[in-house]
Amino acid sequence: MTFDKAKKVLEFVLLKPNGVSTKHKINVGFDEILCIRSTPIKLKKGLPTCIGKDDSSSDTPNAIFIYYTIRVNVYIWRIREAAVFFTTTTEKKQWEQILQNTLKELEYRPKNLLVFINPYGGKGLAKTIYENQVAPLFDLAGVQAKVLLTERANHCYEYMQELDPETWNSIDGIVSVGGDGLFNEVLCSTVIRAQVDSNKDITDIEIDSLTTPRMRFGIIGAGSANSIVSTVHGTDDCSTAAIHIAIGSKCAVDVATVHEGRKLLKVSANAISYGWLGDVLRDSEHYRCMGPIRYQWSALRTTALHPTYFGRVSFTLSNQPEQPLKFPECKKPCEICDGTKTDSHTYHWQTDFTHVICCVIPCVSPFTPYCLAPYTGLGDGSMDLAMVPKVSRCANFRILRKVAMYGGKGLIPLERDLHVYRVSRWTFTPGALILGENTVEPEKVQQGAWNLDGEILPQPSDKALHFRLHPRLINYFGRELDLDDPRYRRCFCCYKTEKKKSNIVINPIE
Known part of the structure; x- marks a missing residue:
């Protein structure tokens, strides 16, 4: 075993009985070391099952046990043990003190x-x-x-x-x-x-x-x-x-705040959706007794009802494009298009919406295993805003099927029905506020519910909701994945890791 104090890296080399080095070695950074003990613990499938007190009076003579973390496949992390045996007790104590002090110097470790x-x-x-x-x-x-x-x-x-x-x-x-x-x-x-x-x-x-x-x-x-x-x-x-x-x-994560005028409604670090997804969550609350399968049941019910909601989405892009964006025409009457009202945002679209979805992060879930918004990141300083106008039930089913099977990238061919933009802030104005409560088209003023990080947020009929991104506002215990890495498109069984040769290294190398 050798220790690079500058880089804080341990190198383990497996030796032959005669002391000659073999080709089997592994480098372990202190970022991955969980603990260093004088007594061993029981591991089952890479996880601790019985942890006794690390009492020096009952330690193993001339041995220390190093428990470090390792990826067993692309996603899953587990623990491995390296048992290091020394020739003398004095040598063991010297090494143990050096390694323990180095581990304590890691200020980012939570206590x-x-x-x-x-x-x-x-x-x-x-x-x-x-x-x-x-x-x-x-x-x-x-x-x-x-x-x-x-x-x-x-x-x-x-x-x-x-x-x-x-x-x-x-x-x-x-x-x-x-x-x-x-x-x-x-x-x-x-x-x-x-x-x-x-x-x-x-x-x-x-x-x-x-x-x-x-x-x-x-x-x-x-x-x-x-x-x-x-x-x-x-x-x-x-x-x-x-x-x-x-x-x-540690990784930094973007956060969005949701406002109703001068009132803060919610803080979001996931997905904000209105229309079909919001109605699914609202309907599923009536079937909590069914457990997680209630979402599939409510999805079928909502697809059959096929709700759409009239409103206006106004937004500001995070990066200005070289050429102005082109939208389908707004449904009349549109005060902004008519010039009777100004908007603080650069772009707007007023129509009947089947989906309005804003993703602060890529949004991986059992229902969207390949990311709902694969082109955004955890802390890239932007949100992906997707809008789907009123479509048929069959078209909506095709959209949902492609998202479930291929993720957001599978929706690229649906350019006519899907409009996606990278934004920094946006506003949703409900139909009742645009047309008035006493309109001759009552279906235009129906209000849906927002699905905000798995929580229901009713849409007020007389207030617009405003959404703003705050880049890298919080820090999270995790390491951001590179979703463009080809390994993330392969199943676990296709990803081979280095085979474990031994957990015992004898006679530390000077």
Whole structure:
């Protein structure tokens, strides 16, 4: 074993019985090392099953055990053990002290976490998942976690707003064990608290910038969709997410705020949708007793009803194009086209919409495994705004089928029915506000519901909703995936990793 202190990298070389080096070696950076112990632990399928106290009185003579993380395929992370045996006890203690001190110098490793668990989300297994799959990893890494079981809606929000300053400043990260709804509540409460402490008005949509919360965010996917955690890690595997939290992985994520005039409604770090997707979520709330399959049932019901909503979408591009954009004509009457009203945004489109979808991140989920918005990123400073006008039921079914089977890239041939733009802010004005409540076309003033990170947000009939992006506002426990990497288009069984040769290295190399 050799240690490069400058690069903080350990190199393990497997030796023959006579001390001659073999070709089998592995480099392990301290970024991937979870812990260093004097006593071994039991691993089953790359995960700890029994963790005893690392007591020096019961340690293994002349040996240290290094537990490091490794990708077993494109997405899944697990733990491996390297047992290093020394010739003398003095040599062992010297190496152990050097390695332990180097590990403690990693300032980005979390030491204190606040964990919120929704025991009722998804299949109701969040508490069991945390105790069996997450807590042992935190114990192994020496992470202190304060656990709170949520008892009602907004419980997490109220707790964070009332948290005393001493505890607030001691937290390194906030972890939600549940679905996208719980994470959205954690996100809103933390971002709002950070702005209050820095005397910034988050309700002002024209504010120059918001304050980044000092703590990072993590999700253990125990809900029905788990879209955010799947987007960041490429999988909703709970152990993989826990490993990234324990080793302190970090990536910056864009966040969008939703405003109704001078009122802040929500903070979003996932997808905002109106029309078909919003109605599916609203309808599924009536069938919670069915579990996750309620989404498929509500999707069939909503497809049969085929709702469309009249309104106007106005938006500002994140980067101005070389040539002006061309839209189909707006449905009359359009005050902006007629010149009787001005708009703060550069572009607008007024029509009957089947879908209005804004993606802050690529949005991977069980329903969109190949990304709903594959061309956007976690922290690229833009949102993808997709608009689909009124189409037939068959055309809508084709769109949904292509998204489910091929992702957003499969919709490129549907240029006539799909309009996608990269925006920094946008506004939706409902039909009732455009035409008035007493219009002779009552179907034009029907209001749908928004699907905002898995939460229902009713569309007010007399107010426009405004959406603004705040680039890289939060930090997340994860490492952004390169979705253009060809490995992400292959199944797990086609991705071969280096075979494990041995977990024992003898006689450290000088």
